[in-house]
Amino acid sequence: MLTLLFSCNQEAKDINLDEEIGTSDFIKAFKPVELPVQFKQDYFEKKESDSNYIKSSVVSKFIPDSIFKNELGKTKDAKFYRKGSYAAEETGEIYLFLTAEKKEKRYAYVICFDKDEMFKTGMLLSEKSSNPTVTYDGSLDKRLTITKLKNSSIGTGKAYYNKSVYVYNTEGVFTLILTESNEPVVEKEVFNPIDTLPMTQALSGNYAQDKKNFVAIRDGGKNGKLLFFINVDKYGKSCTGSLRGDITQVKPKVFQYNKADDHCILEFTFSSSGLQVKELEACGNHRSVRCSFDGRFSKQRKKNKK
Template sequence: MKKILFFLPVLLLFASACKEKKTSLKDDDKVEIGDFIEFFPETALPFRMDDTLLVKKTTDSALIGMKIFKQFIPDSVMKKDFSNPASLKLYSLARYKDKSKETYLFVKATAGSKRVCYLVVFSDDNKYLNTIPLVKDGFDNSTSSYGVLDKKLQIITYRERKQAGMISSFKRNVYFYNSAANEFTLLMTEPNEEIIQDVINPIDTLKTSHKLAGDYVQNKKNFISFRDSKRPNELSFFVHFEKDKGECKGELKGVARLVNSNLAVYQEGGNPCELQFSFKGNTVTMKETGGCGSWRDIKCFFEGSYTRKKAAKPTTPAGKKK
């Protein structure tokens, strides 16, 4: 009996050591899904990430090996923001567990001057569900941005930009994770469009040498811009639309693959959103063929026909003959 009592503390100590939280997630480590999730430090809500905090250096102790990351989260969720996810540095920021429901992980991804904080959702039994970018830095001329997961599990994204004349434009979206549909449903959006005269086109300065590249418009607040991409069988695009007197808005930037000479399709792995662009003459017709609710209001869709705008002729410098 004494021998049993002597060895019992030793056994308990050994068992405790086996269950210790991992202090690193290097690619050569053996990691289970439970180890991966618990590597993220617990946090209370609300959790807020500002762009100013996002750009600060994160300690290497929070670094996650890409091979480890890809075991549990598809790297395709980041391809919209980073063309080469394999080159990223990934860090664990925080974790929140909703009682008997989902677990929310906050992941920081960096490459060069670009940084993104992603909100990743896992099920109660630790299965990957979905991902949404919470806040970004280094992608456009945003002057202020932040993301929040509040106590009601509402996801808030905010972005502010400066326009000509120092007028500020902002966009505040509120989402919630819809477990039944496994998507982030947009509850509301608050752009201050009443003081914004023009929509900022983030790809306006890119090249337009492709035969389909150009601006296809209905008016100044309903348009699709196509620009050259890195590959000849792709087109970079930016869509902005406003319907029902501004009550319904949508905006999306991405890269569409040319299926044939008249059809381009936008689709990202791990993302339900899909758009088709059909070209005919000087017209492009857009159709939403997959759920793009994260980029538009609930009661409207990415759809409609747009006419190609004639490119402006280059001006001839004074004193020179044509």
């Protein structure tokens, strides 16, 4: 459901023809809409209007291709359509809604620019399902809450759902604030992105509580530096999160993650038996709201190479 609000005061440039366009022109090309905005399965059965078409080369000027990579791969063969915009009254961020088509696939995205019209983030909102037993629904409501819903059914007629709720925060990211599901739990092995990196230094190694709650420490490129990856998944999925980065030694056997553009500060204290992690400043951008990276992790024996 999209309700358009037309403005007669300003005439938007044709962003597909005018090469001298800026971010402001790009945003103005999306007509203002009222909330809620919702993309259900029946939406994707409708033909898009050519008047809303945007060249993929224009989209790439203002929105990173990485936003669309998982679904579209290369965007040059995709068709994009502008579906509206909404500017938050209090905080000023601007939400753009656009759809993309590639062959038989169709997707809806929400893209966010800050009040200064700087691109901040974006995410897949909904998509056309190729499975008749699965439907997707995505929306932004009047509270500026993004809800993504997947409904599915199996041969027995039992219905399943998986709901994720997000909000945009002042750090320029969409934060997951709620997950609900009655889907059967399928255990998956957690991918450790630094698993194969060298761990020859004394403190390097794997520290764990269990298979889903662990810290991987690997050699750093300089003295007093180490690489880390931490993953937490506990309390029945109500506390999940992960973070990868560099840590710097601040005193003997104590290291900190303290990145200039990230309000999160983590302290890693090593001992002969393991590692203690403590959040010195909240790391909410990297984990669930009612959650923490805090914890003690036991050091695992290094596997001998054959």
